[in-house]
Amino acid sequence: MTEMKSPPRHGQGRGCVITRRACFSASHRYWLPELSADDNAARFGPCAIAPGHGHNYELIVSMAGGLDADGMVLNLSEVKHAIRQEVTGQLDFRFLNEAWPEFDVSGPSGCLPTTEALVRVIWQRLSPHLPITALRLYEQPGLWADYLGHPMDAFLTIRTHFAAAHRLARPELSQEENEAIYGKCARPHGHGHNYLVDVTVRGAIDPRTGMVCDLSALQRLVDDLVVEPFDHTFLNKDVAFFAECVPTAENIALHIADRLSTPVKAIGAHLHKIRLQESPNNAAEVYAETPQLDRMPAALESVAAV
Structure with a gap:
C-alpha cells in the first residue's frame, strides 16, 4: 500500500520571491576632474552644477528562496536591518560622490554615482547578506535602473x-x-x-x-x-x-x-x-x-x- 505523504506544514520548502522597499534621500553631482568646466557642462548639463542636486530614492529589493518552518523566505526584521546597515544608513542625507569609495573620481577607478552605477554597488554590498534576485532603484518616478547581478x-x-x-x-x-x-x-x-x-x-x-x-x-x-x-x-x-x-x-x-x-x-x-x-x-x-x-x-x- 502506497503511503500518502502529507504536505509540508506552513509551506516549508516551497519557493517564493519576496520584495522589500526602502527609501533614502541623497545628493550627487556629475563632474569628472579630467574634463574642463565647459566639457563637463556640455556632457552632463545641469547635473554638473555645483554643489550638486538631490533625489528621494526608492529601492526595491527582490529576494528568493524556499519557505522555512515559519512560512517565510526570510525574517523581514532581518531583511530590514541588513538594508539599513548596508545601504540606507550609509546613504541617507549624504552626498553620494563622497559616501562610498566606488564614487571617488579623484582616482582612475572611481565612477560617477548615476542611478545605474549606484544600484550595481548596492547589489555588491547587499548580496553577501541577502539572497537577491533583482534590484530596482528609482531616482524619480520617471527614471529608474534595474540590476540583476x-x-x-x-x-x-x-x-x-x-x-x-x-x-x-x-x-x-x-x-x-x-x-x-x-x-x-x-x-x-x-x-x-x-x-x-x-x-x-x-x-x-x-x-x-x-x-x-x-x-x-x-x-x-x-x-x-x-x-x-x-x-x-x-x-x-x-x-x-x-x-x-x-x-x-x-x-x-x-x-x-x-x-x-x-x-x-x-x-x-x-x-x-x-x-x-x-x-x-x-x-x-x-x-x-x-x-x-x-x-x-x-x-x-x-x-x-x-
Whole structure:
C-alpha cells in the first residue's frame, strides 16, 4: 500500500520571491576632474552644477528562496536591518560622490554615482547578506535602473507621455464588422488616451561615467521619435504608419520599438523593452530583444509590481 505523504506544514520548502522597499534621500553631482568646466557642462548639463542636486530614492529589493518552518523566505526584521546597515544608513542625507569609495573620481577607478552605477554597488554590498534576485532603484518616478547581478550590464528606464486619439477599425471591414470586433472603439470619430511610455534600454555601465548611455541623448531620441510625432494627433490620420495598421496599444508599442531600436544602438545601448500604458486598466509590453545573459523577462517583473 502506497503511503500518502502529507504536505509540508506552513509551506516549508516551497519557493517564493519576496520584495522589500526602502527609501533614502541623497545628493550627487556629475563632474569628472579630467574634463574642463565647459566639457563637463556640455556632457552632463545641469547635473554638473555645483554643489550638486538631490533625489528621494526608492529601492526595491527582490529576494528568493524556499519557505522555512515559519512560512517565510526570510525574517523581514532581518531583511530590514541588513538594508539599513548596508545601504540606507550609509546613504541617507549624504552626498553620494563622497559616501562610498566606488564614487571617488579623484582616482582612475572611481565612477560617477548615476542611478545605474549606484544600484550595481548596492547589489555588491547587499548580496553577501541577502539572497537577491533583482534590484530596482528609482531616482524619480520617471527614471529608474534595474540590476540583476551581471558584472557590467544594467537596465535603464525612462518614462514619458503623450496624448493622442485613435480609432480601432480595419479599413477592409464594414462598420458593423469592426464594431463586432472592437466595440465602442470602432466608432467613426475615435476616442483619446493619455499614454504613458516606458522605454527600457540595456547596456554596459561605463567604468568612468557610470552610465549605460547618455541619458540626455536617450531622452532626446524619445522626444523626437515618439512624443513629438505622436502627441496631440489622431493616430489613424496623422501618423502614416497607422493609416493601414490598426493603432491598438500592442501595435503602437511595436511601432515605437521599431522606431527606437536602431537609434538607441547608435548611442551605445540596446533597446530592451517598450511598455505602453493606454489607461489604468490596459497596457502592452514589447520586448525588443531576446532575453540576454540568461535573463528571462520575468526577472525584471519581480520588482515592477511593488
